[in-house]
Amino acid sequence: MRSIAIINQKGGVGKTTTAVNLAAALAEAGNRVWIIDLDPQAHASLHLGVGMEEDYLSMYDVLTDDVPLDQVRYQVDDNLWISPAHIDLAAAEMELAGAVGREIILRDKMQDVSESYDYIIFDCPPSLSVLTLNALTTANEIFLPLQPHFLALHGLSKLLKTIDLVARRLNPNLKLTNVVYCLYDRGTRLANEVINDVEYFLTDQRNTGSVWSDATSFDTRIRRNIRLAEAPSYGQSIFQYANDSNGAQDYRSLAMEVMQQTQAA
């Protein structure tokens, strides 16, 4: 079982689009996949058309109340489940400020889960708040979606510091294993420059024993493709909405690489 947190505190880089479509591609290939949406915007939930009823149970209830995770899991397709977020999660930072072990509530609740999955994928908000920390203490690995733009590169050092602290204090299993290039504009000089910088950094850090020293980037780069931005408005994954698009092709190819890694492990 691989449990993967999709994080990057830079906004709008493709976290949700990757969480949903990678999960859908892995499910299509026969894996049992569970998405956990920790973003108060609840975009992963919306993307799959879940959480539209008035008072549905959500991750807010799991983190702030006695509701077990098993009660907050909805099946959306063959082999694909989601635990939706809720806008009330935005207040969780304050509501949990005084809670004992506020960063490991989710890991604690995971103990009582009765089903097993091949992949658990956490979608996180664009911040390093208590919600993201709950994903980081529960997951075993991190995928970092990265838009190859200069501003997107700049926040990485803070992100790596936070990951390192979590690994040392709360979750020794945690590793940044993969970088996924998203919203990739093929052929622009900027994309190539930023990608070269990242590749140089990853190679330079190899075998230094840090939390990211084994990280590599996937060969698959997710190209900018308007179909990926249209799919959420129909409550569908890219495969249901535009099965022949570049977006569908890229996320299938990404899922293939992920499965090959799983086999090799």
Next chain:
Amino acid sequence: MRSIAIINQKGGVGKTTTAVNLAAALAEAGNRVWIIDLDPQAHASLHLGVGMEEDYLSMYDVLTDDVPLDQVRYQVDDNLWISPAHIDLAAAEMELAGAVGREIILRDKMQDVSESYDYIIFDCPPSLSVLTLNALTTANEIFLPLQPHFLALHGLSKLLKTIDLVARRLNPNLKLTNVVYCLYDRGTRLANEVINDVEYFLTDQRNTGSVWSDATSFDTRIRRNIRLAEAPSYGQSIFQYANDSNGAQDYRSLAMEVMQQTQAA
């Protein structure tokens, strides 16, 4: 004097790019412009090449310590100043949790400012946290940068609720005055659909007396243009970096509309 908060809790929609380049265009036209960067990512500061020294004074010191705003203002060009952010602002939510009047610290500090400006522009993080609230209690108006994508549309109702609460409880002058379409892909069906939805909403809300009832969208739409994403890596505005690009043209046109509004008022 117009004081404008650039907010949208959706990440990566063009807040920083708009704050920096609109400010630069207004300054080029002879207005005295002051940018206040409240985003812990400090991207507006980085975009203008400020805050690279080790222990520079920043908005963190203003909000959490006795440092006056006048000591945290650096001139970056003719008629253009910036008060930089700092990564330590990320902890401000927790550090200020118990502070008296934590949402109005900035407004309080504004009382002691010795200079006058034509425009004050606040760049905000992608969340409705205490940092954004400080901008909302200080500014008189809000510009909402909006990427015409479905997911970007979905968070608007929460944003409007928050703005309404701030206007009622903390800042009766606050109005959402303008929407700016950013990262506009001309000719895509999605963009047209989302823009139609927004325009319908704005017209429908006209004269209802709410905080957004007078809001309109600018005629200028900021087109997607790779030069806008390259400029920050040189610490420059779009005008210094690529003066003949679509990006420069669009932000000049936007500044023209803003100045026409100011004249008409």
